[in-house]
Amino acid sequence: xxxxxxxxxxxxxxxxxxxxxxTDETALHVATRxxxxxxxxxxxxxxxxxxxxxxxxxxxxxxxxxxELRSTAPLYVLCDDYSIFAARRLVTRCHETHRRLxxxxxxxxxTSELVRxxxxxxxxxxSCYLLAGVSAEAVVELATSAGHRAxxxxxxxxxxxxxxxxxxxxxxxxxxGSGEPPVLPATTSATPxxxxxxxxxxxxxxxx
Numbered sequence: 001x002x003x004x005x006x007x008x009x010x011x012x013x014x015x016x017x018x019x020x021x022x023t024d025e026t027a028l029h030v031a032t033r034x035x036x037x038x039x040x041x042x043x044x045x046x047x048x049x050x051x052x053x054x055x056x057x058x059x060x061x062x063x064x065x066x067x068e069l070r071s072t073a074p075l076y077v078l079c080d081d082y083s084i085f086a087a088r089r090l091v092t093r094c095h096e097t098h099r100r101l102x103x104x105x106x107x108x109x110x111t112s113e114l115v116r117x118x119x120x121x122x123x124x125x126x127s128c129y130l131l132a133g134v135s136a137e138a139v140v141e142l143a144t145s146a147g148h149r150a151x152x153x154x155x156x157x158x159x160x161x162x163x164x165x166x167x168x169x170x171x172x173x174x175x176x177g178s179g180e181p182p183v184l185p186a187t188t189s190a191t192p193x194x195x196x197x198x199x200x201x202x203x204x205x206x207x208x
Contacts, residue, residue, distance in 0.1 A: 017064040018196075022053055022168070058115065078134070
């Protein structure tokens with residue numbers, strides 16, 4: 001008499017990780033110190049454009065996930081500040097009578113254009129949520145309580161500036177499994193990133 005044994009393989013736990021990239025070296029340095037080496041995935045990168053920054057952190061964050069989860073893990077994008085800036089930039093373009101509007105001027109403001117290059121190249125098949133008007137704390141809580149096997153949250157955090165057409169960007173992406181999100185040290189100082197600030201254990205405690 002033969003016996004058939006069913007073997008169930010359980011995937012390894014997904015470690016919580018944070019990826020960083022920026023168009024400004026000083027902002028990247030501050031964010032790197034705030035995050036700490038233990039939580040970083042990949043080398044923080046200085047790049048030329050916000051699109052390159054977002055692509056870099058998404059590649060590193062999704063790369064930290066198991067192969068079976070990488071193509072299907074949902075992506076939440078915090079885009080409130082970027083959406084407002086992009087809309088204002090388009091309005092400014094419309095009022096520049098000396099400059100002819102191009103089709104790209106109406107497409108460029110969309111936050112989807114920041115994440116599209118990576119998602120397309122990677123063949124990502126999971127859901128992507130572009131969230132404006134929602135706090136970073138609320139998104140972290142939403143993603144954590146949704147019961148995903150793995151999740152990535154990305155934020156293109158804009159740096160202060162007066163140029164109506166260009167702003168430097170600090171891109172942050174946090175990835176984790178079905179457990180808790182990454183928690184920064186309690187001594188973490190505030191950064192331009194609402195996501196990093198929300199992941200600070202000190203701020204989580206104060207807001208509890």
